[in-house]
Amino acid sequence: MKKRIRIIAEKIIEDSFPLLKGKRILFFVIYLRFFGFSAWIPPFMRIIVFSTRTKALDDFALTGIMAHELCHQERYILLGVPRYLKFIVSYTFSDACRTAEERATDRLTIEKGYARQLYELTLITHNDKKHSNIIDNYLTPEEIRSYAESIGKWNITA
Numbered sequence: 001m002k003k004r005i006r007i008i009a010e011k012i013i014e015d016s017f018p019l020l021k022g023k024r025i026l027f028f029v030i031y032l033r034f035f036g037f038s039a040w041i042p043p044f045m046r047i048i049v050f051s052t053r054t055k056a057l058d059d060f061a062l063t064g065i066m067a068h069e070l071c072h073q074e075r076y077i078l079l080g081v082p083r084y085l086k087f088i089v090s091y092t093f094s095d096a097c098r099t100a101e102e103r104a105t106d107r108l109t110i111e112k113g114y115a116r117q118l119y120e121l122t123l124i125t126h127n128d129k130k131h132s133n134i135i136d137n138y139l140t141p142e143e144i145r146s147y148a149e150s151i152g153k154w155n156i157t158a
């Protein structure tokens with residue numbers, strides 16, 4: 001599974017994340033209720049954790065998760081250390097902050113050209129009871145489609 005994840009990450013970074021090229025990212029696969037998360041321990045520790053539950057997903061949906069997680073990593077780099085540390089505190093304690101971050105990350109995922117993969121993934125999470133308590137933090141399938149159409153990213157795939 002780790003190898004599969006790494007191959008997908010390499011392709012997406014090469015195609016769409018110039019800022020992450022040459023940066024080391026550690027991948028872990030552990031049991032999580034939801035599908036994955038990203039963390040940065042400044043300056044050099046970049047971590048993306050996938051749930052063992054993602055093993056059942058095909059490469060298309062897995063690409064949706066990976067593109068979303070890499071968008072978090074790019075956003076963290078652009079924040080810089082002081083603002084990132086403040087962000088971590090807000091993210092931990094504020095549901096509004098979590099929602100703002102996840103929705104901005106979904107929008108960036110679409111801007112990068114991964115609307116179809118994110119849409120596919122979101123259809124899965126919307127049918128999954130284990131995601132029901134966090135689903136409101138993310139764009140809905142309809143929002144993904146209409147945002148992608150509005151910026152001309154629906155009929156192309158990265």
Ligand SMILES: [Zn+2]
Binds near residue numbers: 037068069072102105
């Ligand atoms: Zn996220």
